[in-house]
Amino acid sequence: MPELPEVETIRLGLSKRIVGKKITGIDVDNQKSFVGKKDDVIGPSITDVQRRAKVICIKLSNDLNLLFHLKLTGQLIYREVSSMPEGKNKELSGDSFAGGHPSHDWHMNLPNSNTRITFTFNDKSSLFFNDMRKFGWCKVLINDEVSAIYKKDYGFEPLDKEFTVEYLLGKAKRIQNRNIKQFIMDQTIAAGMGNIYTDESLFEARISPLRKVKDISLSEWKTLIESMCKILELGIKYGGTTDSDYVNVDGKKGGMQEHLKVYHKTGEPCADGCGGVVKRITIGGRGTHYCPICQK
């Protein structure tokens, strides 16, 4: 379930740990998860870790890029030691960083049954790409291909300066009848928005997810943009959202779930104090949570 704030958290954590390291090996356990030639990424060092929408881009010194999309269940886990010593106690002995879909076996042996790709670095540390449902991918691409994907598949980022009312009105022109929730979740419109942060942003703006794009007033557009930025920045600040039942063992538990007001709050009283009860409906096949009273 990684969305923009989760992916940004992963980017930051990875950036601190792997920039400057040289890739010395790669193991691919699921062919579909890796698109490219393995030999192309063995040898170069990592120069940067970037993010665009929900995509992570690891830049290499040979001008190639490792692009990752975690989709629903992808994880990127960094380990200083490539294998755990045998025994019952599986406590970590080195620096470790995990990010992505939460699961209870993050702290277990790596690689595990969900590990699709393993990268090894010159200092023997490793980066594991785990993905239970195999929706995610890692692609080896040249710079031009990366730019082309960024341009074609994604609109402006909500936190960009260019993400203005005028920009959104331009995007809205041809799809006046679409509801605001699907509009906001369109990656070619608001890059990186996912289900959780869309529901939360609409609540923050007190706009109903069912409203049509054509009925949104200028001041509401403005409020919506401000709300999206506020919610996304909050998400980044708290290190993303982690499932409530998930207990992280290596220090990178997200805290945003404690600040959600409608997402997965079905049946609870509205945080606004308006007297409403959070309702769950389906819009465009996605679970949608909102307050029918104060979200107009």
Added chain:
DNA sequence: CTATCTGTTCTGAC
């Protein structure tokens, strides 16, 4: 055991 649900994105049909 089967049916349903989840959450992101792409594809194909109308």
Added chain:
DNA sequence: TGTCAGAACAGATA
């Protein structure tokens, strides 16, 4: 061209 169902996949829940 916009809209929508279905697929990709695995596991939890009913």
